[in-house]
Amino acid sequence: MGLNKKGAAIAVGIIAFIIAIGFGSG
Known part of the structure; x- marks a missing residue:
């Protein structure tokens, strides 16, 4: 879960x- 949160934040x-x-x- 923490990994997914970190991935989303990135x-x-x-x-x-x-x-x-x-x-x-532009």
């Missing part, structure tokens, strides 16, 4: 990072 962080780059680039 996925959300990566998505947020990609969105931030998208806004920064």
Whole structure:
């Protein structure tokens, strides 16, 4: 369960990072 939570948190962080780059680039 903890592993799944950690994986979800990492996925959300990566998505947020990609969105931030998208806004920064355009």
